Amino acid sequence: MEFLIATSIKLGLIAFVLLTALAYIQWVERKVIAHVQVRMGPSRVGPHGLLQPLADVIKLITKEGVLPPHVNKVFYLAAPILAVFMALITISVIPFGTSITVMGHTTMMELADVNVGILVILAVSSMGVYGIALAGWSSNNKYSLLGGLRSSAQMISYELPMSLAIAAPLLSAGSLSLRSITNSQAGFSLGVIPHWAIFAFPAPQIFSFIIFMIAAFAETNRIPFDLPEAENELVAGFHVEYSSMSFAAFFMAEYANMVTVCCVATLLFLGGWHPLWPSAYGSDFLAPLIFAGSGAICIYHGINYVRPFDRITLPVFGVIFLGLAGIFLIPQLVPILMPLFWFLAKMSFLLFVFIWIRATLPRFRYDQLMSFAWKFLFPVALVNLLVTGFLVALVS
Amino acid sequence: MVDLLFFGLFATVAVLCAINVVVQKHPISSALSLVGVMASLAVLYLLLGGEFIAMAQIIVYAGAVMVLFIFVIMLLNAGIEVRRGRSWMATIFGAPALLGLLGVLACLLVRWFPDSPVIKFGDFTGGTAKEVGMALFTDYLLPFEVTSVLILIAILGAVVLARKELD
Numbered sequence: 001m002e003f004l005i006a007t008s009i010k011l012g013l014i015a016f017v018l019l020t021a022l023a024y025i026q027w028v029e030r031k032v033i034a035h036v037q038v039r040m041g042p043s044r045v046g047p048h049g050l051l052q053p054l055a056d057v058i059k060l061i062t063k064e065g066v067l068p069p070h071v072n073k074v075f076y077l078a079a080p081i082l083a084v085f086m087a088l089i090t091i092s093v094i095p096f097g098t099s100i101t102v103m104g105h106t107t108m109m110e111l112a113d114v115n116v117g118i119l120v121i122l123a124v125s126s127m128g129v130y131g132i133a134l135a136g137w138s139s140n141n142k143y144s145l146l147g148g149l150r151s152s153a154q155m156i157s158y159e160l161p162m163s164l165a166i167a168a169p170l171l172s173a174g175s176l177s178l179r180s181i182t183n184s185q186a187g188f189s190l191g192v193i194p195h196w197a198i199f200a201f202p203a204p205q206i207f208s209f210i211i212f213m214i215a216a217f218a219e220t221n222r223i224p225f226d227l228p229e230a231e232n233e234l235v236a237g238f239h240v241e242y243s244s245m246s247f248a249a250f251f252m253a254e255y256a257n258m259v260t261v262c263c264v265a266t267l268l269f270l271g272g273w274h275p276l277w278p279s280a281y282g283s284d285f286l287a288p289l290i291f292a293g294s295g296a297i298c299i300y301h302g303i304n305y306v307r308p309f310d311r312i313t314l315p316v317f318g319v320i321f322l323g324l325a326g327i328f329l330i331p332q333l334v335p336i337l338m339p340l341f342w343f344l345a346k347m348s349f350l351l352f353v354f355i356w357i358r359a360t361l362p363r364f365r366y367d368q369l370m371s372f373a374w375k376f377l378f379p380v381a382l383v384n385l386l387v388t389g390f391l392v393a394l395v396s
Numbered sequence: 397m398v399d400l401l402f403f404g405l406f407a408t409v410a411v412l413c414a415i416n417v418v419v420q421k422h423p424i425s426s427a428l429s430l431v432g433v434m435a436s437l438a439v440l441y442l443l444l445g446g447e448f449i450a451m452a453q454i455i456v457y458a459g460a461v462m463v464l465f466i467f468v469i470m471l472l473n474a475g476i477e478v479r480r481g482r483s484w485m486a487t488i489f490g491a492p493a494l495l496g497l498l499g500v501l502a503c504l505l506v507r508w509f510p511d512s513p514v515i516k517f518g519d520f521t522g523g524t525a526k527e528v529g530m531a532l533f534t535d536y537l538l539p540f541e542v543t544s545v546l547i548l549i550a551i552l553g554a555v556v557l558a559r560k561e562l563d
Contacts (some may be wrong), residue, residue, distance in 0.1 A: 127458060130463070156464075
């Protein structure tokens with residue numbers, strides 16, 4: 001009974017935070033890309049465009065859902081549901097931090113600690129390609145079909161280097177459970193260098209990490225590998241014929257997949273919730289410092305305002321940030337909040353890299369994409385796995 | 397009790413999907429029904445305690461093999477199959493012969509293994525990745541390697557068939 005209640009609460013919390021975050025990642029993406037291109041980005045709806053995601057959601061829900069007459073109805077309607085379902089379900093096996101104790105009940109910060117967790121993620125994400133492939137095929141449109149074909153070929157090709165890159169850190173972790181993989185990266189060598197997989201002795205997984213991230217871009221159909229929806233050749237690729245909520249479902253699935261691969265990269269390679277340097281040297285004070293700094297900057301710019309409304313909005317944000325800094329200073333909450341902070345910080349940084357690269361790099365050509373996967377990435381991943389296995393066997 | 401419920405549910409889904417593979421007229425529908433069979437089989441493995449095998453089943457069959465099937469079907473743009481009329485033999489004797497065959501199989505199973513124990517879900521604990529790996533690389537090393545060579549031959553055959561003629 002206790003398990004049921006705890007799981008229901010966690011389920012509700014994770015679903016709410018994830019869905020809100022998915023909407024706001026899109027806001028962050030538009031803002032970041034706008035600033036890279038020296039524009040303002042969304043700024044009309046709410047202060048600094050912060051209510052833009054809400055406006056977008058309302059717009060997408062209230063739009064008319066067009067069912068084109070030439071589609072294969074069953075698969076056309078099932079495809080977006082399949083895509084978003086497979087994308088959202090993977091979050092259930094991802095641990096966000098250490099355990100949390102509320103009124104004598106201790107519970108882990110995840111929905112399910114499956115002892116083949118990483119395989120569950122691989123399995124579910126490999127099923128996700130059906131959504132896109134079926135959408136492309138059932139739309140009965142040549143652009144959609146080309147998009148669907150490209151996407152299935154691309155995802156199968158990049159799954160191989162991705163799996164090989166995942167296998168390498170598993171060799172030194174010796175487990176398939178995401179929680180024990182992360183816990184195997186706790187501690188520091190020489191007192192300061194963290195035992196994260198990318199720094200680990202004897203086989204630093206830095207190459208695996210890079211291969212994984214490259215493959216992750218392809219698996220989530222992001223620039224520079226967004227060939228399935230290349231606008232200038234395929235209009236919009238596999239979702240040409242979709243509108244309203246079914247279009248939003250594909251959109252959501254893409255962002256949910258991005259969150260998932262960033263979580264997996266954090267857990268496998270960047271030590272999950274373990275800090276960059278020991279708390280003996282004050283790593284616990286990083287979060288309050290960052291929040292207090294942001295708060296101070298906001299208040300300063302609120303006082304010396306450029307635009308009139310900054311006089312009101314920026315001090316409000318400043319006070320919120322200072323409040324967050326205060327929460328992180330409460331000693332009872334530090335063991336719960338700091339792991340969560342480190343996990344979210346690393347994951348957000350990786351998400352930022354995704355957006356940053358979208359604003360920076362052009363798209364690959366299709367033949368380049370395929371030959372890159374098979375002739376470069378796959379052999380490199382294979383050699384990396386062999387070397388890692390050799391080094392791990394040599395030391396143990 | 398819950399075990400039996402889940403077994404009944406997913407066994408039924410597996411059988412229904414398997415029948416659907418044959419009944420459906422469109423190749424894509426058949427292929428997707430096959431995905432359903434694979435997924436229900438994976439759930440049955442999971443119920444039996446073979447979690448690694450269950451996940452491998454989904455990754456390999458549902459995630460890779462069937463995606464390739466669907467890719468090929470989409471690429472060739474295979475249309476709806478035209479159903480030809482069955483012969484009078486199949487129409488009359490088909491269903492009774494199938495029932496008879498199943499009856500004979502059930503009868504033989506009961507005759508040959510009269511007191512085989514009933515499997516309970518959760519009894520088997522050797523399904524972790526570690527145990528499977530240990531079994532593969534100690535007791536079953538020779539069959540494992542022979543299978544690998546067999547698959548390698550198949551790959552070589554495919555490469556030879558797909559290679560462009562050099563003139």
